[in-house]
Amino acid sequence: MLEKTDATEDGRLEAVIGRQSHTFVGRIVGHQAFWVFLAMVAAGLSLTLLTETFATPQNLFNVTRNFAFVGIVALGMTVVIISGGIDLSVGSVLCLSAMVLAITMNAGWGLVPSAALALAVSALVGLINGALIAYVRIPSFVVTLGMLSVARSLAMVISGNRVVFQFGPDEKLLFQLGGGSTFSIANPVIALFLFGVATALLLRWTRWGTHVFAIGANERAAGLTGIAVARVKVSVYVFSSLMAGIAGVLEAGWLGGVTTNLGQSMELSVIAATVIGGANLLGGAGTVFGSVVGAALIEVIRNSLILLGIGTFWQGAFVGSFIVLAVAFDRIRAYRDTES
Amino acid sequence: MTVLRLDGVSKHFGAIHALDDVSLSLSAGEVVGLMGDNGAGKSTLVKIVAGNFRPTQGRLYLKDRETVFHGPLDARQNGIEIVYQDLALCDNLTAAVNVFLGRELTRRFGPFRIVDYAAMNRRAAELFKALRSETRPKDLVKSMSGGQRQAVAIARTRLSNADIVLMDEPTAAISVRQVAEVLALIRELKSHGVAVVLISHRMPDVFSVADRVVVLRRGRVVANKATQATSPEEVTGLITGAIDHA
Ligand SMILES: Nc1ncnc2c1ncn2[C@@H]1O[C@H](COP(=O)(O)OP(=O)(O)OP(=O)(O)O)[C@@H](O)[C@H]1O
Ligand SMILES: [Mg+2]
Numbered sequence: 001m002l003e004k005t006d007a008t009e010d011g012r013l014e015a016v017i018g019r020q021s022h023t024f025v026g027r028i029v030g031h032q033a034f035w036v037f038l039a040m041v042a043a044g045l046s047l048t049l050l051t052e053t054f055a056t057p058q059n060l061f062n063v064t065r066n067f068a069f070v071g072i073v074a075l076g077m078t079v080v081i082i083s084g085g086i087d088l089s090v091g092s093v094l095c096l097s098a099m100v101l102a103i104t105m106n107a108g109w110g111l112v113p114s115a116a117l118a119l120a121v122s123a124l125v126g127l128i129n130g131a132l133i134a135y136v137r138i139p140s141f142v143v144t145l146g147m148l149s150v151a152r153s154l155a156m157v158i159s160g161n162r163v164v165f166q167f168g169p170d171e172k173l174l175f176q177l178g179g180g181s182t183f184s185i186a187n188p189v190i191a192l193f194l195f196g197v198a199t200a201l202l203l204r205w206t207r208w209g210t211h212v213f214a215i216g217a218n219e220r221a222a223g224l225t226g227i228a229v230a231r232v233k234v235s236v237y238v239f240s241s242l243m244a245g246i247a248g249v250l251e252a253g254w255l256g257g258v259t260t261n262l263g264q265s266m267e268l269s270v271i272a273a274t275v276i277g278g279a280n281l282l283g284g285a286g287t288v289f290g291s292v293v294g295a296a297l298i299e300v301i302r303n304s305l306i307l308l309g310i311g312t313f314w315q316g317a318f319v320g321s322f323i324v325l326a327v328a329f330d331r332i333r334a335y336r337d338t339e340s
Numbered sequence: 341m342t343v344l345r346l347d348g349v350s351k352h353f354g355a356i357h358a359l360d361d362v363s364l365s366l367s368a369g370e371v372v373g374l375m376g377d378n379g380a381g382k383s384t385l386v387k388i389v390a391g392n393f394r395p396t397q398g399r400l401y402l403k404d405r406e407t408v409f410h411g412p413l414d415a416r417q418n419g420i421e422i423v424y425q426d427l428a429l430c431d432n433l434t435a436a437v438n439v440f441l442g443r444e445l446t447r448r449f450g451p452f453r454i455v456d457y458a459a460m461n462r463r464a465a466e467l468f469k470a471l472r473s474e475t476r477p478k479d480l481v482k483s484m485s486g487g488q489r490q491a492v493a494i495a496r497t498r499l500s501n502a503d504i505v506l507m508d509e510p511t512a513a514i515s516v517r518q519v520a521e522v523l524a525l526i527r528e529l530k531s532h533g534v535a536v537v538l539i540s541h542r543m544p545d546v547f548s549v550a551d552r553v554v555v556l557r558r559g560r561v562v563a564n565k566a567t568q569a570t571s572p573e574e575v576t577g578l579i580t581g582a583i584d585h586a
Contacts, residue, residue, distance in 0.1 A: 017465050017474065213430070221427075222442075223412075225443075225496075285432055
């Protein structure tokens with residue numbers, strides 16, 4: 001008799017433990033990125049109907065290429081923000097990377113060694129950021145704000161504040177890499193796609209990704225469970241700087257010239273993209289998809305202002321409002337969740 | 341068999357003497373109730389054993405071998421598990437991932453090693469079932485009740501075959517029924533030969549599961565007695581200082 005009730009109790013417990021709390025659809029609808037994606041699709045559709053210029057292959061090509069750079073940098077920023085930090089130096093790192101590339105290629109180096117050096121310099125900048133944040137425990141905001149200034153200054157120093165627009169023997173190759181296209185998709189867009197998939201896989205399927213989320217949610221707990229918090233944090237800033245460096249190389253190829261104000265205040269668009277995409281500045285939340293969609297939405301807004309003849313001065317107002325709107329929307333939803 | 345011995349352990353945080361010359365030993369299958377007022381040094385003591393803090397002075401012996409832990413992972417590899425006072429959970433992760441945090445299961449995927457969520461969910465479900473806790477492995481910890489969060493934290497200690505489980509106020513914030521569950525778990529650990537240190541402010545919990553009661557006051561051990569040889573009244577007196585020593 002007793003055993004029988006035990007068995008039913010066991011079965012009941014097993015059923016409860018095995019129950020699915022969220023349906024697949026429920027999980028998707030619960031993501032801010034999903035709503036931002038809808039907003040972007042809606043904007044795209046209305047622009048297609050309102051203008052004859054939006055849905056042209058040329059315009060779509062331009063739109064996608066323009067947001068690809070912000071998108072690539074946003075991949076790194078997403079990881080940093082998930083870990084509970086911020087990286088304000090990305091715009092300057094992008095510039096420094098592009099300038100290292102430009103100067104060495106201008107001096108006759110090939111594309112590969114120049115790009116390798118540019119990325120190595122970027123990674124080093126990230127390493128310094130990360131070490132100061134993780135080991136010296138200076139807030140990421142302060143460290144990367146300092147680096148924002150230092151990295152751009154270095155770009156000016158090494159170039160003598162000149163514009164570099166000759167890239168030596170591999171010039172064509174560089175222009176092809178950053179400005180060309182493959183299967184009529186701009187190369188930076190392909191790069192964004194590849195790096196985006198890689199970043200998403202890293203975050204979702206590696207222990208490193210799990211640790212980044214854990215550190216962002218509860219750094220102390222992560223440390224107590226034995227996660228190498230400092231090392232993960234350093235890696236996060238190296239990753240972010242590397243993404244900025246990669247974007248720098250590609251953007252140099254697209255622009256066909258590098259100036260020392262390349263990437264100026266880019267960190268703001270990048271942070272805007274990640275936040276619109278659902279990353280939480282307090283850490284612990286964020287998605288690659290959201291950040292890329294966020295970057296795309298910003299570019300669609302910009303593009304639509306031009307196409308509708310509203311004037312680009314309004315861009316800041318629209319993007320800014322959207323940042324607040326997206327987060328407010330998320331707050332309201334979270335509030336309703338706790339109410340029910 | 342003595343699994344753990346502390347010899348003259350002190351811990352100072354600047355001018356604060358959190359622990360002062362503490363000597364203790366712990367046998368396999370023994371449950372020790374660690375009691376004391378707020379700030380008496382209970383958590384500090386447990387964190388030293390768990391490898392979170394290095395003692396300022398004193399030695400730690402595991403099975404009669406002197407040991408120095410270089411961090412919590414080290415202690416864990418030596419068979420010591422801890423349930424932290426604030427449970428050390430990450431709200432944005434699922435129950436299963438929290439259980440395995442820092443030692444995620446992985447599987448091969450071509451040349452890569454990827455996190456094996458399916459295996460972690462399966463194993464966590466088994467652990468929750470053994471704990472008789474209605475905790476769903478795939479749910480986010482964010483949305484869980486106090487008892488469920490507790491189950492997640494306790495499930496962590498069951499992953500490895502720990503010799504020593506340290507619990508910092510596991511029954512502080514949960515319902516009566518869940519307290520009974522946690523106490524049942526402690527008895528079960530004991531029956532498997534696991535030594536348990538239970539920090540608690542709740543007299544009935546300590547007296548129902550502990551073999552021995554150790555009382556700390558301002559970082560010093562003021563009593564170390566078999567539960568049968570003492571009473572809640574005496575322990576209360578020792579905690580407050582009404583009774584100096586026992
Ligand atoms: N990391 C730390 N840095 C500085 N002081 C600390 C630290 N951890 C603990 N202390 C101090 O050491 C003393 C003992 O603290 P501990 O947390 O061990 O007490 P406790 O017995 O666990 O108290 P409670 O019942 O409130 O949990 C307190 O005075 C506390 O302020
Ligand atoms: Mg405590």
